[in-house]
Amino acid sequence: MSQTFRQPDILEIARAEGKVMVEDLAERFAVTVQTIRRDLTELANAGKLERVHGGAILPSGVSNILYEERRRLNEPAKQAIARACASAIPDDASLFLDIGTTTEAVARELMDHRNLMVVTNNMNVAQILLANTDCEIVVAGGALRRSDNGLVGNLTARTIENFKFDYAILGCSAMDEDGDMLDFDIQEVVVGQTLLNRSREVFLVADHSKFQRSAPVRIGSLRDVDQMFTDATLPARLTENCVAWGTQVHVATPNP
Known part of the structure; x- marks a missing residue:
């Protein structure tokens, strides 16, 4: 051909x-x-x-690729990232799990955790965690985004304001070279920005493809993140900035 x-x-x-x-x-x-x-x-x-x-x-562009396609992208990397992130979350903790296929992978790695309270705006996460009977699940209200079963908007943000989480586990659609976390939906970004102020520790889970993409809406900066879990070394400039900001970066290796 x-x-x-x-x-x-x-x-x-x-x-x-x-x-x-x-x-x-x-x-x-x-x-x-x-x-x-x-x-x-x-x-x-x-x-x-x-x-x-x-x-x-x-x-990349001004709209994200389809959810089922995102779920298949870099699946081994997401699993490795999820294992590393879940290992940093203790039992007896309250946490928020954001929308995204990597945060869903984190939920699957929390099956053996005990006495968790998990608040989420991700209906897929809630469904996954039903299998952990030692986990209290709270679904944050909001407008249902049918494309990925996410709940977004101001109602979701107001629900989050009623909590102070031990941990927030966030995803993003893209990462700019200056460390800005980016997304496509401003209704979802409102939720992420609220979480940055309602969590004692913020974890970002993002595979290496996010450094090769762009999106139009800013969630916040890696400066606002306590720990990042990824599967590849960050660009040199961003690595230097993370050191200066005190953001810990963990590089997880996918299983062969």
């Missing part, structure tokens, strides 16, 4: 699956990995894809 016909097919696969991997595409199209890398580079240069380690994802 010529490059002219292959690249539109690559884009269709990316739209359906959220991400394409070099080795998978090479096998699918019966070409070398070098050929696929050239295809992905050309598509990235044209603004149609964003390169990530081992492949490419749909480009």
Whole structure:
């Protein structure tokens, strides 16, 4: 298959699956990995894809990619991040779990924790934690966002204002090089900004793809975060800033 016909097919696969991997595409199209890398580079240069380690994802913009596609992206990394984050949360704690596929992975890692109070605006998190019978679950009210079962808006923020959490576990859609945490939905950002002021410790869970994306709405800065859990070393400038801010960065290694 010529490059002219292959690249539109690559884009269709990316739209359906959220991400394409070099080795998978090479096998699918019966070409070398070098050929696929050239295809992905050309598509990235044209603004149609964003390169990530081992492949490419749909480009950033003013709207997020579909929830089911996000769930499949970097799944081993999210699991590693979730294990590291959950290990830093003790029993007998109150916490808030935010919207996002990585925070959902954290919920799965909390199954053996005892005597937790978990407040969440993520209906998926609430459903996951039903299996932990030693966990009190409080669902923050708000407008239901059907695309990902998230509850957002001012009503959710007002619910959060009634609490002072031991821990808040936040996600973000993108991370700017200056350390700003970014998202796409201003209704969701209101919730995140409220949490920064209603938590004794703030944990951010974000895989490396967030450093390769952009989003238009600012949640806050890594300066406001106590600990960050990720799967790759941060850019040098951001690492220096985290040291200056006192933000601890934990790099979790996915299982082989």
